[in-house]
Amino acid sequence: MASSAAAAAAASPPQRILSQDELKKIAAYKAVEFVESGMVLGLGTGSTAKHAIDRIGELLRQGKLANIVGIPTSTQTHQQASSLGIPLSDLDAHPVLDLAIDGADEVDPDMNLVKGRGGSLLREKMIEGCCKKFVVIVDESKLVDYVGGSGLAMPVEIVPFCWRFTAQKLQTMFEDSGCVAKLRVSAEDGEAYVTDNGNFIIDLYFKKDIGDLKAAGDAMLRLAGVVEHGMFIDMATTLIVAGEMGVRMGMK
Ligand code: 5RP
Numbered sequence: 001m002a003s004s005a006a007a008a009a010a011a012s013p014p015q016r017i018l019s020q021d022e023l024k025k026i027a028a029y030k031a032v033e034f035v036e037s038g039m040v041l042g043l044g045t046g047s048t049a050k051h052a053i054d055r056i057g058e059l060l061r062q063g064k065l066a067n068i069v070g071i072p073t074s075t076q077t078h079q080q081a082s083s084l085g086i087p088l089s090d091l092d093a094h095p096v097l098d099l100a101i102d103g104a105d106e107v108d109p110d111m112n113l114v115k116g117r118g119g120s121l122l123r124e125k126m127i128e129g130c131c132k133k134f135v136v137i138v139d140e141s142k143l144v145d146y147v148g149g150s151g152l153a154m155p156v157e158i159v160p161f162c163w164r165f166t167a168q169k170l171q172t173m174f175e176d177s178g179c180v181a182k183l184r185v186s187a188e189d190g191e192a193y194v195t196d197n198g199n200f201i202i203d204l205y206f207k208k209d210i211g212d213l214k215a216a217g218d219a220m221l222r223l224a225g226v227v228e229h230g231m232f233i234d235m236a237t238t239l240i241v242a243g244e245m246g247v248r249m250g251m252k
Contacts, residue, residue, distance in 0.1 A: 018244065021047065023139035024103070027242035028052035030249070031101045031135045032059070034238070037066045040094045042127045043081055044102025045074040045120040048137050052101045053077065057084030071097060073127050074120040075196050091127060100131040104232070105152070106144045107136060111239050111252060112213060114147045116155035116230035119184075119195055125228055128235055136236040140243035147231060148210050153203035155184070155230040156220060160192070160200050166225035167202045173219055178207025199227055 018026075028051035035041065035056060043053055059065040061084075070086045071094060072078040081088055102124060106114035113136060115121050128134050148154050158166045163183060171181040184193040184201040192200050210216045213233050220229045239250040 020139050020141065023242040024048040024137070025051040026247060027137035027139065027240045028101070029055050030240050030242070030247050031137045031238075032056055034099055034101075034133065034135055035059070035065060035068070036098075037068070039098040040069045040071065040089075040096070042097050042100025042102070042131050042134075043070045043072045043077050043086075044100065044128075045072075045077045045124060046103040046118040048103030048139075049073075049077065049101060050080060052137065053081055053084065053086070057081070057086055060084070060086060069094060071127050073102065073124045074118075076120075091130060095130060097127065097131040099133045099135065100128045101135045101137060102128060104136050104138055104142055104236075105230075106147045106150055107138055107142050107236075107239060107241075108144055108147045110234075111136070111236040111250065112147050112234065113232035113236060114154055114230050115232050116157070116201070117153055119155070119193060119201060121155055121230045122157050122195065122197055122199070122228045125232060125235075128232070133237050134235055135238040135240060137240045138242075140241050143241065146209050147213065148206055148216075149208075151205065151207075153182075153184075153205060156202045156204060157195055157197070157199045157227040157229075158202055158225050159227060160194075160198070162225065163192075163200050163202070166223065169223055170202055170204060170220065170226070173223070174204065174206060174210055174216070176208075177210045180205045197227070
């Protein structure tokens with residue numbers, strides 16, 4: 001006769017490890033629970049936000065949501081949302097949004113973010129800066145102690161004019177942090193990656209942390225060729241993190 005432990009194991013087989021994309025989907029679906037009919041919604045960009053937009057489209061189709069207006073943060077999101085039949089508009093028509101849902105590349109314990117490795121940081125910052133509530137959705141691999149200190153890219157959108165000059169200035173600005181500035185190139189043709197706004201992206205790589213994030217961001221914005229940087233400081237109001245142990249939520 002099987003032992004009671006063996007019987008219990010047979011009744012509940014070991015749980016499968018979830019893939020990163022499955023975790024992203026769990027976080028995204030949780031965020032969509034905040035969406036109510038009649039809302040003006042900021043629609044983020046990237047593989048996590050894509051799940052949220054799919055879910056909003058599904059709920060609209062099922063009649064569980066109505067009268068939603070989406071403000072897309074990229075041409076890619078615009079295409080996805082319009083293919084799902086989500087009514088779309090822009091900041092000119094809707095300067096105040098009820099809620100935005102978006103992913104992030106890094107999140108620190110104060111809910112400061114790095115965004116823009118997907119290339120849409122400018123529109124994301126414009127739109128998510130106008131929301132009453134900004135819900136950030138990530139899998140737990142995005143959690144860091146200090147944004148910009150992960151050794152991964154900190155994106156900065158710059159004008160193409162004399163981009164080498166601007167890249168050099170940025171590198172020099174953060175030389176104490178061992179900064180290396182690299183022009184982002186497109187994986188398709190090896191040419192400079194061009195944003196939805198016709199700009200280039202410089203990815204900054206730091207060997208050490210950059211100190212006061214706000215001061216660092218302000219210094220970048222004082223450089224005339226810089227359009228926007230990828231640090232989203234004090235913007236997120238809600239954080240949803242999906243991990244192997246379940247979903248956690250933090251609020252400001
Ligand atoms: C795009 C972004 C994305 O939100 C960020 O890159 C996260 O992407 P993903 O959800 O695919 O991991 O900032 O500009």
